[in-house]
Amino acid sequence: MIKINSNYAKLQSSYLFSTIAKKVSEFEKTNPDKKIIRLGIGDVTLPLPGACLSAFHEGVDEMGKAETFRGYGPEQGYEFLRSAIAVNDFKRLGADVEADEIFVSDGAKCDTGNLQEIFAGDIAIGVPDPVYPVYVDTNVMAGRTGIFRDGRYEGLYYLESTEKNKFVPAPPDRPLDLVYLCFPNNPTGATATKAELAAWVEYAHRHKALIIFDAAYESFIRDKNLPRSIYEIPGAREVAVESRSFSKTAGFTGVRCAYTVVPKDCRAFDAAGNIEKLHPLWNRRHTTKFNGVSYPVQKAAAAVYTEEGRKQTRELSDYYLGNARLIRENMLSLGFPATGGDNSPYIWVRTGSDSWEFFDMLLSKAAVVTTPGSGFGRCGEGYIRISAFNHREKVVEALERIKQVLG
Numbered sequence: 001m002i003k004i005n006s007n008y009a010k011l012q013s014s015y016l017f018s019t020i021a022k023k024v025s026e027f028e029k030t031n032p033d034k035k036i037i038r039l040g041i042g043d044v045t046l047p048l049p050g051a052c053l054s055a056f057h058e059g060v061d062e063m064g065k066a067e068t069f070r071g072y073g074p075e076q077g078y079e080f081l082r083s084a085i086a087v088n089d090f091k092r093l094g095a096d097v098e099a100d101e102i103f104v105s106d107g108a109k110c111d112t113g114n115l116q117e118i119f120a121g122d123i124a125i126g127v128p129d130p131v132y133p134v135y136v137d138t139n140v141m142a143g144r145t146g147i148f149r150d151g152r153y154e155g156l157y158y159l160e161s162t163e164k165n166k167f168v169p170a171p172p173d174r175p176l177d178l179v180y181l182c183f184p185n186n187p188t189g190a191t192a193t194k195a196e197l198a199a200w201v202e203y204a205h206r207h208k209a210l211i212i213f214d215a216a217y218e219s220f221i222r223d224k225n226l227p228r229s230i231y232e233i234p235g236a237r238e239v240a241v242e243s244r245s246f247s248k249t250a251g252f253t254g255v256r257c258a259y260t261v262v263p264k265d266c267r268a269f270d271a272a273g274n275i276e277k278l279h280p281l282w283n284r285r286h287t288t289k290f291n292g293v294s295y296p297v298q299k300a301a302a303a304v305y306t307e308e309g310r311k312q313t314r315e316l317s318d319y320y321l322g323n324a325r326l327i328r329e330n331m332l333s334l335g336f337p338a339t340g341g342d343n344s345p346y347i348w349v350r351t352g353s354d355s356w357e358f359f360d361m362l363l364s365k366a367a368v369v370t371t372p373g374s375g376f377g378r379c380g381e382g383y384i385r386i387s388a389f390n391h392r393e394k395v396v397e398a399l400e401r402i403k404q405v406l407g
């Protein structure tokens with residue numbers, strides 16, 4: 001008899017964005033005349049930057065000629081991309097990351113979801129609340145939690161991110177072994193200062209813990225004082241892995257390319273308390289379960305780091321940040337406290353009422369899709385997240401419609 005992994009029974013019936021997509025498609029069916037504007041899931045709408053597109057084409061053409069055809073590439077990514085990442089995303093910041101510490105993959109979602117696999121079943125885990133659901137659900141699947149009760153899984157420690165702490169939780173006064181941090185934050189749009197990250201790095205050293213730092217939205221940081229990488233913090237190399245993505249940086253949501261940094265001195269511990277380096281373990285996992293990102297996609301990703309690519313990707317994020325500013329200002333002027341959107345593409349809006357009801361109301365009355373804050377956790381109740389990823393004219397129209405409904 002084939003038995004299922006009973007931990008799957010603990011999961012909420014569907015992934016947050018699938019639930020929303022289902023609601024939206026039902027609304028579409030019953031209201032075929034309404035033109036829906038999507039400011040829900042953070043999916044980019046602008047086309048690929050020209051530099052990436054040309055490189056993508058070149059890569060495809062190379063695959064069509066016997067002299068330049070390539071079969072399996074290195075699972076960890078081609079050297080040309082890993083070196084470009086190390087130099088441009090880290091060394092330029094003064095952060096010490098080498099090319100062979102970078103593992104290229106098909107998504108930060110996959111990486112932040114898969115990393116837990118290399119740790120023991122009984123570790124103490126801290127997740128932010130509100131939280132990107134992947135961190136939680138993958139640990140549920142792995143059997144590291146109890147049941148879901150009152151909006152939370154038993155056995156997880158929730159790091160409450162509220163207006164009181166400006167959505168940046170401080171390390172708790174209890175030991176945790178694995179902590180997920182995401183800055184700029186999804187969903188709140190909050191950013192963490194160097195001092196705030198340094199407190200977490202110090203905590204991880206003190207408790208022999210590990211931080212999974214999700215920096216998928218790093219390219220939206222404009223404040224020069226904010227850290228772009230956790231490796232700008234002294235001591236982070238031993239206690240943190242960092243995931244980044246080309247999805248939002250360069251419009252790659254449909255192309256798929258990301259990477260995770262596992263520094264060679266990053267450590268965990270075996271059952272007897274002896275140090276084990278994570279780099280060989282992640283390399284083992286990656287080479288066993290993954291055969292690398294396709295060559296044309298890696299060529300396209302490497303073009304992000306050319307002079308042209310850098311300019312064009314900056315224009316992309318500037319465009320979405322322009323949307324974000326409009327959304328934040330309009331929601332504020334309607335009397336809704338709103339944060340984020342200055343160094344991130346998400347605006348976190350206090351609705352003062354049930355998140356799903358507010359979501360349903362905006363969908364039915366304005367045909368605008370947002371994301372209910374409670375879908376990200378208990379601390380998200382009473383909020384909605386509005387994404388800045390859409391065309392400017394659609395954002396402007398959505399805000400007009402919202403004004404008519406709420407104004």
Ligand code: MLT
Nearest residue numbers: 040041042043109186247
């Ligand atoms: C989101 O809307 O939170 C993101 O698009 C999800 C993701 O990047 O997987």
